[in-house]
Amino acid sequence: xxxxxxxxxxxxxxxxxxxxxxxxxxxxxxxxxxxxxxxxxxxxxxxxxxxxxxxxxxxxxxxxxxxxxxxxxxxxxxxxxxxxxxxxxxxxxxxxxxxxxxxxxxxxxxxxxxxxxxxxxxxxxxxxxxxxxxxxxxxxxxxxxxxxxxxxxxxxxxxxxxxxxxxxxxxxxxxxxxxxxxxxxxxxxxxxxxxxxxxxxxxxxxxxxxxxxxxxxxxxxxxxxxxxxxxxxxxxxxxxxxxxxxxxxxxxxxxxxxxxxxxxxxxxxxxxxxxxxxxxxxxxxxxxxxxxxxxxxxxxxxxxxxxxxxxxxxxxxxxxxxxxxxxxxxxxxxxxxxxxxxxxxxxxxxxxxxxxxxxxxxxxxxx
Numbered sequence: 001x002x003x004x005x006x007x008x009x010x011x012x013x014x015x016x017x018x019x020x021x022x023x024x025x026x027x028x029x030x031x032x033x034x035x036x037x038x039x040x041x042x043x044x045x046x047x048x049x050x051x052x053x054x055x056x057x058x059x060x061x062x063x064x065x066x067x068x069x070x071x072x073x074x075x076x077x078x079x080x081x082x083x084x085x086x087x088x089x090x091x092x093x094x095x096x097x098x099x100x101x102x103x104x105x106x107x108x109x110x111x112x113x114x115x116x117x118x119x120x121x122x123x124x125x126x127x128x129x130x131x132x133x134x135x136x137x138x139x140x141x142x143x144x145x146x147x148x149x150x151x152x153x154x155x156x157x158x159x160x161x162x163x164x165x166x167x168x169x170x171x172x173x174x175x176x177x178x179x180x181x182x183x184x185x186x187x188x189x190x191x192x193x194x195x196x197x198x199x200x201x202x203x204x205x206x207x208x209x210x211x212x213x214x215x216x217x218x219x220x221x222x223x224x225x226x227x228x229x230x231x232x233x234x235x236x237x238x239x240x241x242x243x244x245x246x247x248x249x250x251x252x253x254x255x256x257x258x259x260x261x262x263x264x265x266x267x268x269x270x271x272x273x274x275x276x277x278x279x280x281x282x283x284x285x286x287x288x289x290x291x292x293x294x295x296x297x298x299x300x301x302x303x304x305x306x307x308x309x310x311x312x313x314x315x316x317x318x319x320x321x322x323x324x325x326x327x328x329x330x331x332x333x334x335x336x337x338x339x340x341x342x343x344x345x346x347x348x349x350x351x352x353x354x355x356x357x358x359x360x361x362x363x364x365x366x367x
Contacts, residue, residue, distance in 0.1 A: 057224045078110055078191050078229055080119040082273070084255055085191070086227055088219050090198075091271075092234040092244045093260030098269050098289055098303065101141065102260060103194055103233050104128070105303040108145050110192055111155040117285065117305045124191030125156035127179055127228070131163040131200035137300075144292035144300035156186055163200045166218035176225045190226060195219075196233040199245070206246030216253040240342070243274075251275075258284075261345075269303075272351070319349045320357050 055061055076085040083089055083106065093099045109116040113123030130138050138159060145151055164175050179190050195201050198215070205211030219230045237245040243259075244251050251257060257275040262268070272284035288304040326343045327335065335343070341354050 057221075076122070078122045078124065079106060079116045080121070082116070082119055082256070082258075083192075083229060083231065085122070085229060086223055087229050087255035087277075088216070088223060088253060089229060089231040089256040089258070090234055090244060090251065090254045091231065091258045091260060092236060093262070094236050094240055097260045097262040098301070099233055099260040100196055101289065101301060101303050102269065102271060102287070103196060103231065104138075104141055105145060105305060106231075107157055107192060107194055108142065108149070108151050108155065109305070111157040112149075112151045114149065114151070115305075117287070122191060125158065125183065125186055125188050126192045126194065127175075127190055128157060128159045128194045128196065129164050129175075129201065130159050130161050130196055132197065133161050135159075135161050140294065140298055140300040141302065143294055144302040147294065148290065148292050148302050149305060156188055158182060158190075164195070166195075166202050166215050167204045172218055172222060176222060179226050179228070190228045192231060193222060193226065193228045194231045194233065198232050198234040198250075209247050209249040212247040212249040213253075216250055220253075242339075242342075267301075319353050320361060322349050323354065323357060323362070 077083060078085055091099050091103055106116055107126040107128050108114075110121050110124060111126045113121060115121060138161070142151075142157070146153065160175075160178075165171050179193070183189055199206075202215050204214050206215075219232065222228075223230045232250075234244045234250075236243065242248075243257075254275065255277045256273070259272045259274045261270045261272065267289040268286055269289060270284055270286045289301055290304040291299055292302050293299045323340070323344050327340060337358065341351060341358075344354050345351060
């Protein structure tokens with residue numbers, strides 16, 4: 001009489017982990033290092049730990065140890081101490097402040113490998129999304145800049161005269177492929193992508209964190225996919241003191257913010273470094289704006305980088321009186337200090353003297 005073997009117990013039916021895949025939480029020293037990750041003993045059972053594969057475009061989603069961070073290279077710039085490599089940058093100002101001329105001057109300096117005023121540049125190809133169109137006007141501006149600063153028509157500046165909707169995955173992916181394809185043709189890397197303007201390339205809800213968050217996510221995706229810095233030209237709203245138009249989620253996500261200011265009817269602008277992650281805010285520099293006559297009888301304005309200097313000197317005004325006047329016009333103490341500072345700056349009081357007067361004479365006093 002044959003006897004059937006007893007059915008296997010539940011424990012014995014469980015597949016045993018391979019010998020080289022053991023991780024004992026109770027005794028980490030006994031773990032086989034070649035096995036990590038594998039299985040771990042927890043709560044009297046065995047948990048399988050699958051080996052993780054890095055996520056695409058997420059190379060920094062991992063643990064970083066102290067020594068690795070200690071030996072990181074210093075931040076690199078494509079315009080010295082102004083525009084960082086593979087960062088998100090915003091240039092903003094009210095209409096008529098020549099911010100697009102400034103952006104084009106930065107683009108051509110980089111494409112030609114020429115200094116931007118007194119700042120060194122890293123030469124590379126530049127994609128300029130001139131979303132407001134005007135091909136003739138753009139080309140005249142480039143020719144005027146080349147004539148003034150000795151630029152070359154062969155410099156790798158590549159303009160696109162169509163909006164690229166940041167919230168449209170199809171358009172965004174097409175732009176990235178276009179850039180990578182042109183890199184192969186040129187044999188040269190794109191180091192800068194300029195979006196001019198944010199309003200033309202964003203059809204989402206600009207007054208919500210969710211809407212502007214989508215624009216930020218798109219810029220970050222483009223930055224990672226191409227390895228280039230993304231520079232966005234933006235407008236202010238009706239209240240200039242509130243910065244970039246729309247929800248401040250975009251400002252919060254930028255690495256650098258450059259504010260362009262111009263006194264009414266003057267052909268000179270001041271560009272202030274309003275924010276620089278890992279760097280210092282400063283009052284920036286001023287640049288002349290010059291009319292350049294072209295060979296075909298046409299002309300164009302151009303940022304005169306040879307005329308770079310300190311910020312435009314303030315008029316001889318009673319700064320404290322101006323600050324108090326601004327405060328009264330805006331309902332006494334209802335303003336935050338940062339809002340008050342912006343309004344005072346628009347009235348002619350620069351950032352540094354504002355805070356000097358505020359801290360020494362006005363802070364904590366009844367106004």
